Amino acid sequence: MTTRSRLFLDLGLFGALLVAYNPSWTGLALHEWLCVAAITPLLVHVVVNWELTLRIAGRFVDHARHLPRLNLIVDSALFIAGVAVMVSGFMVSHAIAAALGIASAPSALWIAVHSFTADATIALLLVHFALHWRWISGVARRLARPATRSA
């Protein structure tokens, strides 16, 4: 996967997840289908960065510097929160449940879990974005100056 593709994928995901945060911004049906559509790109994002994550995890105790270590902690928390918000999203869904022919009657606990994990996901996503800002801005600057690079 090229660096350019990775940047567009990551920024697209970031924007989609922010827009999907509040169902009242998009309507409930679009909120639910947008999150379903984001699952595959999210998995691609994890796969693309998987080997780097394993390398940092392998050196976590002894040799990792502070920033990669913090990245790994935030990324792990974000992964768990992201999976939890998706699972709970399915459990409280209306549009998706209706499309699958399932009667939706979510319990109060699932709704509370979905609300909490959605907040946690967005908060961690912002931290994740900030921690990778140097990579994002560096790649964006490089892509914005193709003439200089080829000269």
Added chain:
Amino acid sequence: MPNTFRNVAAVLVLTLFTALAVFATVQLTDRLLGPAPAVAAQTTASGAAGTAAQTLVCPATGCTASTCHAVQ
């Protein structure tokens, strides 16, 4: 990339395992605490019964009708 297949498999397994753990934990907690009845909108009248102005409030999260899954 020779390791792509292995990486995809690892990520899928980790994701499914995490999803299963979340599902089991919440379902078990729901059972242990006693499942709340299917959440519907709790209609609270702002004022005496019969007044026109009413606000829909989700009993679980306190969110308003525009953002609450339970009432849409």
